[in-house]
Amino acid sequence: MRIARKSMEVGQALPPVQKEVTFENIRLFSMWSNRNIHTDWEVATKGGFPAPIAQGLMSHAYLCEMLTQFFGKNWLQGGKIEVKFIRYTLPGDVVKAMGVVRERIEEGAAVRLNCDVWCESLSGEKTVVGTASAVVD
Numbered sequence: 145m146r147i148a149r150k151s152m153e154v155g156q157a158l159p160p161v162q163k164e165v166t167f168e169n170i171r172l173f174s175m176w177s178n179r180n181i182h183t184d185w186e187v188a189t190k191g192g193f194p195a196p197i198a199q200g201l202m203s204h205a206y207l208c209e210m211l212t213q214f215f216g217k218n219w220l221q222g223g224k225i226e227v228k229f230i231r232y233t234l235p236g237d238v239v240k241a242m243g244v245v246r247e248r249i250e251e252g253a254a255v256r257l258n259c260d261v262w263c264e265s266l267s268g269e270k271t272v273v274g275t276a277s278a279v280v281d
């Protein structure tokens with residue numbers, strides 16, 4: 145099911161996706177690979193982190209989940225995303241993927257919605273920022 149419509153206004157918020165980041169999920173996402181800053185407390189702390197950190201692509205996946213729910217198949221058939229990872233995420237953090245329609249561009253009979261997207265902690269600190277877009281027909 146898609147939420148996006150051609151009539152969407154600039155400033156429209158995308159329904160957020162919220163995830164609790166657990167150490168087990170970080171390790172699963174890392175495919176329980178060898179010892180590194182994502183899978184091992186000792187390696188992470190020796191690397192200067194307070195704990196193992198989630199891979200940035202976990203937050204990327206949360207954004208893509210939000211965008212799939214918003215755009216539906218149009219996201220999967222040509223959506224575009226570009227992000228910067230600006231802060232790390234730790235086990236126990238709760239991350240919220242969010243977005244807002246920034247621009248509407250007519251493309252023939254369809255409309256491309258350009259969105260600002262980001263992930264943030266419950267305290268409102270952004271961890272990932274970027275842009276995404278897809279066509280709505």
